[in-house]
Amino acid sequence: MTNQKVNFKTERELQEAILQEKAKGTPDLEIGQKYGVTFKYIERLITKTQGLNISALKVSKKIKRLHPKDFKEEKTTVWSFKQRGNWTTHSGEYRGNWSPYIPRNVVLKYSKPGELVLDYFCGAGTTAVECKLLGRRCIAFDINDKAIDLAKKNVDFNVQSSQLTLLEEESHPKIYEPELSVGDARNLSFLRDNSVDLICAHPPYANIIHYTDFKKGDLSFFDIDDFLKEMSKVAKESFRVLKPGRQCAILIGDTRKKKHVIPLGFKLTNVYLSTGFKLRELVIKRQHNCKTTGFWYANSIKYNFLLLAHEYLPIFEKPKVSIPSSVRERDVDYGSVIPALEKPPLKRKLDEIETTTVWILPEKDFEERLNKNVIDRYSNGKGYSTITFVSHRKNEMKSTRGNIQKGNELLFIKSPFLNSNPSHSRIEYYLKKTKEIVDRELPNINKDGFIVIQTQDVRIKRYLESLAKRLVDELIHDNLWLKEIVIVTQDGANSQLKNSGDYLKIVHQYLLIYEVKK
Numbered sequence: 001m002t003n004q005k006v007n008f009k010t011e012r013e014l015q016e017a018i019l020q021e022k023a024k025g026t027p028d029l030e031i032g033q034k035y036g037v038t039f040k041y042i043e044r045l046i047t048k049t050q051g052l053n054i055s056a057l058k059v060s061k062k063i064k065r066l067h068p069k070d071f072k073e074e075k076t077t078v079w080s081f082k083q084r085g086n087w088t089t090h091s092g093e094y095r096g097n098w099s100p101y102i103p104r105n106v107v108l109k110y111s112k113p114g115e116l117v118l119d120y121f122c123g124a125g126t127t128a129v130e131c132k133l134l135g136r137r138c139i140a141f142d143i144n145d146k147a148i149d150l151a152k153k154n155v156d157f158n159v160q161s162s163q164l165t166l167l168e169e170e171s172h173p174k175i176y177e178p179e180l181s182v183g184d185a186r187n188l189s190f191l192r193d194n195s196v197d198l199i200c201a202h203p204p205y206a207n208i209i210h211y212t213d214f215k216k217g218d219l220s221f222f223d224i225d226d227f228l229k230e231m232s233k234v235a236k237e238s239f240r241v242l243k244p245g246r247q248c249a250i251l252i253g254d255t256r257k258k259k260h261v262i263p264l265g266f267k268l269t270n271v272y273l274s275t276g277f278k279l280r281e282l283v284i285k286r287q288h289n290c291k292t293t294g295f296w297y298a299n300s301i302k303y304n305f306l307l308l309a310h311e312y313l314p315i316f317e318k319p320k321v322s323i324p325s326s327v328r329e330r331d332v333d334y335g336s337v338i339p340a341l342e343k344p345p346l347k348r349k350l351d352e353i354e355t356t357t358v359w360i361l362p363e364k365d366f367e368e369r370l371n372k373n374v375i376d377r378y379s380n381g382k383g384y385s386t387i388t389f390v391s392h393r394k395n396e397m398k399s400t401r402g403n404i405q406k407g408n409e410l411l412f413i414k415s416p417f418l419n420s421n422p423s424h425s426r427i428e429y430y431l432k433k434t435k436e437i438v439d440r441e442l443p444n445i446n447k448d449g450f451i452v453i454q455t456q457d458v459r460i461k462r463y464l465e466s467l468a469k470r471l472v473d474e475l476i477h478d479n480l481w482l483k484e485i486v487i488v489t490q491d492g493a494n495s496q497l498k499n500s501g502d503y504l505k506i507v508h509q510y511l512l513i514y515e516v517k518k
């Protein structure tokens, strides 16, 4: 074994030399000694360029248990898994792989044993492993050949048909070996129209984590606009191959630029909707790896930004029959707009302020706590006004208006009313009214002040209308900059729920935080 330390002009040269050694099969220990780098450094480099540490392919995995302990199907729109899940061959070794609880929930909810599930961003094969365990057929592929090698290893385990997980009403257990290959999600030409029962996939996030060494077609290297353009090809193909009336679930998170959020989740949702899909559910998936103490906590207060702690799992549906884009409804009489004064909430101590994009507040005092959080973080308790839409009678709404003066730091627009009796015409009215209020009140808000809009998703018959997404789509203003999308939900909203039928119970609201630029 050589023990010479080699000098390189740039780190890139060093890294290329290490990658060449790795390709030759030189052991990590020897590479470390030759180039004076730690094992961790080699691992990080390999993971960065290949999406996984290829050494992982050599180690065979011990299976501790085949299924998760105490699994319960999710019944609400907020999904939260404290442990990512390590049953069968699942582990976190592939970069950005998703928790197996996600495909398990989606596959159980939206497919039956023996049906065909497609995952065109296979990665380490999390969806494929779940399909095998749940008795579903699966076709999965990925542009990264190393990922497919790892996925093949992960689906290579023994399971008896008596060990499959099926729901009570499901029968005929059979094991289907997943079909895995290298491929490009933008081209599904090998699949017939209307042939797939469910799509369940987790795309790379535009230019955040890279999976290959610049392989042509790897969507992780595209910037946001090009990523969305390429994803529209994926969405079109998805619509074509999916059977009518069936679902397509896609996990996507937001990203940040200059301490402001870029709503990638809503943008990608629009891409799928524009191909003809309808939105069946919009699930919020909580992330648990956010640091909320010490350095991050202090900085989140000092620079007034929140740590991203959620992703979106839109579940689209290909309609059975094409639905006209405008749904006819009777006109609604909205009554008058009555101004009223709101009592200012008490100021809270800074150390009680939420520091991530998911605020979980107690059921009791929910509204008060929410108001205090918003006002303490975004107005410093100085000047603020609130405007509230409330529903006082069926088919009517009014807005109450706080004392709006010039020189405010915060305008807080609250609209919890839409929960009751939503309709397309009410939504259009609400969006129009909100835009009018923003235009009218903007001159009264100081530069660097905030407009905060509290809103929520509503279900109209079979499909979901995300008012947060609609507002983000439509509130395009030279003087407004979207700073945060916050998810607010109640403590324990997930527990004690009986089966809610075919649809998830909506248990979250949104706060859209806009910064005033001028």
Ligand SMILES: C[S@@+](CC[C@H](N)C(=O)[O-])C[C@H]1O[C@@H](n2cnc3c(N)ncnc32)[C@H](O)[C@@H]1O
Residues within 6 Å of the ligand: 051, 094, 095, 096, 097, 098, 099, 120, 121, 122, 123, 124, 125, 126, 127, 141, 142, 143, 144, 147, 183, 184, 185, 186, 201, 202, 203, 204, 205, 211, 212, 217, 218, 219, 220
């Ligand atoms: C977020 S990862 C998926 C992780 C996977 N759900 C798992 O649990 O392992 C995204 C994957 O998309 C792959 N990818 C990027 N561009 C692709 C393309 N054009 N077609 C297919 N796969 C692609 C990457 O190689 C990466 O494995």
